[in-house]
Amino acid sequence: MASKVTPISGFQEWLPTERIAELIVLDTIREVFELHGFASINTRAMEPVDRLTGQGEDADKEIYGVRRLAAGPDDTGDVSLGLHFDMTVPFARYVLENAGKLTFPFRRYQIQPAWRGERPQRGRYREFIQADVDIIDEGRLPDHFEGELLLVVADVFSRLPIGDYQIHVNDRKICEGFYLGLGIEDVTGTLRIVDKLDKIGADGVQKLLLDAGCTPKQTDQCLALAEIRSEDTGFVEQVRALGVQHELLDEGLAKLAAVIEVANEHAPGVVVADLRIARGLDYYTGTVYETMLTRDPGYGSICSGGRYDALATDGKRTFPGVGISIGVSRLLGKLITEEGLTASRETPVAVLVAVTDEDSRPESMRVATALRSRGIPTLVAPKATKFGKQIQFADRRGIPFVWFPGEDGDEVKDIRSGDQVPADRATWDPPAGDLRPSLVVPDVSSSGRKPNDRK
Template sequence: MSLINPRTPPGVMELLPRQQVAFQRMLDTIRRGYERFGFVPVETPVFETADVLLTKSGGETEKQVYFVQSTGAIQQGHKPDMALRFDLTVPLARYVAEHERDLAFPFRRYQMQRVYRGERAQRGRFREFYQCDIDVIGKDTLGLHYDAEMPAVIHHVFRELNFGGFTININNRKILLGLLDGLGIGEPERRVLVLREIDKLDKLDRDKVRANLTADDLGVPGDVADQILALIAEQKSNDDTLAALRAMDVDNDTFRTGIHELSTVMEGLRAFQVPDDAVRINLAIARGLDYYTGTVYETFLNDHRGIGSVCSGGRYENLASHYTKSRLPGVGISIGATRLFYQLMEAGLIKDGSATAQVLVTQMDPALTSDYFRLAADLRAAGLNTEIQLDGGKLAKQMKYADKAGIPVAVLMGSDEKARGTATVKHLLRGEQREVALADLPAMVKALLDA
């Protein structure tokens, strides 16, 4: 029988054990941050019915859907009626609409699960990846203070992740929509296309974006394009940016509403004690997805802008309009955890995690096997993650295993130590070792790990 070549499917991130430990600890940090603000966990199925999933508008996402079909359905020629989720927002909309009567509003949920998109296979682009989302969903209304809370969560989480300095970019889509309307670009479809071009300023240079805006299909007059791009390009403090917007001679209610909402959110951020230097009003941030209606966010690592946005989101006015007549406004953010981890690992900013085991109990004498089991049980009872080297064998081989697995502390006990009622504790990274009474063993191991 010929062997099948084992290979990882393209477009997935498959990690070695100690890399997986590092990734899991990043997810744990994000989860703790979300729960610190009172968000509750939700999980939805990996697939949804196709009619539910394919209702979201905006962007190219729906063209990247993976459909799910049983072999029996294929043989019978049926079209697939299930599809893998491509984000966590559509499943959330279905979930809230379906369970509306059982949920307490405002509904504060976090969700950390894999999603699937038919991306073109290339380095750093994933077909399967984790998203870590939070959303607050209101019933009929949702105050702007929730828009201010989102950057407070972002600030807390990324400070705990400790990937270096970061800046939360914030804007309100109503400002740009009202400005475009006031400058004579009033058709809704055209304004949305213009916003999508403006949102590319982080990826394309100014001249390219200007050329796209003034091209025939958008037809923005050159002087209008220059005025918009000049406003966006100005580097001012947040207060000065708001003052400049208020001073503009734009007679448009949407524009004025956007300025008021952005001002209110900025005041809320200070009340949430988010430092001024961690937040920047960036009028170029528009978010390409059409369902965002007000506040929008993009977060960047200061020293690694090339990675792109590491956390994004915004306000939407009616999350579940396809599934219920109830009006359910919301605001949320999403961290693309797989892409973030992969790129930080590639940049050398994330190191392999330590082993889950903190202690390895070695076997020096097969006659003492039951004693080794008892030692391990005592260490676990003291709260220490402990592995026993069940195979025994040469001590050098056991030490080599501990080193390769990343286990920092080994416990050794031969017949002589047992007769004395002691064991030897060795810190493999520092080369320290001490003989201690068995009663003091857990405390000594903890002291070595904490030193």
């Protein structure tokens, strides 16, 4: 019985060339993470709901609960489990469970899907891939790691065709110390309101702050702080000029200045101090990051994170950490779906081995085995049709070479140029650029390409 296929919004499913592009991006991220000394881990998809909740204003309503379909009305045990909405909370649990087996400071990377029960929209999905790096220590985490993570991200993005971008950095201690210096008691609530600036604008934030009990002067000062941006350490004097004093404010300014100095030495032009950045999750305690594409800042952050000092604690020991997460699905939603990033072919195959007739198929399979043994992705033609049709089969899939076995010696044809030369299956190699598919970056500015409407 036929059934109608009903699309579900908020999930990415790619065509083969797009999937290969995604894999190239993921492999690049993984390679850079490992170059910077991070070890891979994998955590379970589910966590206890009570561990997931309470991490921010919207965390509770975003969690997907997990329950067996066959559960009876009195069987509510599974409801206590939920799908994780990020990698940081499960990583903190992982550290607590494995602290005796880990060597600190522990540097981990994790590339996995996460799930959020929010309304799907541009750049936001129900299921999405994140690529995280974190550094966590026991007792105390040195501040220099907060600048180091920026260099990891800058290295990743220098190898991907993402265009110009900026990492916006703040330190929540600056905001918290500033608010305390103003006499504001509800620091967390104020942070959450100011974090909505990009969504509701200054007028909206002003109204919410006044409704929350802030005086007009306090509100104006909060907005003035949030407007400060600087590509160097000039933000320090701009904050000082507002006339607010507090020890926590001094600490935050010094830490952020150190982060900016490191970034400007090793990745100049990439980082900007932006004092409106706060991040919505409550576990952040220090430096926070958000990364915007210069050509489309309204798309939102494609890479974010920050420092957390108390998320991983068992009451006796505390494991402070700092992490940053690349929103792979969000980034690819822009690059692939909207701008047409794709791969040079729809298959990993570099060589198609032709089949003269079915009696000769065993010899074609021997050629393929020899090439594969040397790491060359190879496919044997599925049918012993005319060579023209076999070449057409390869061309439609972007396979660059067709191999012709022969009694008097083999030959290989580059079907793009038409060149056909003798070849030895034991020694022949394709050009390095043809061995694997590569990214094809469209010229969006001149192509007039319209966004793809697939989700």
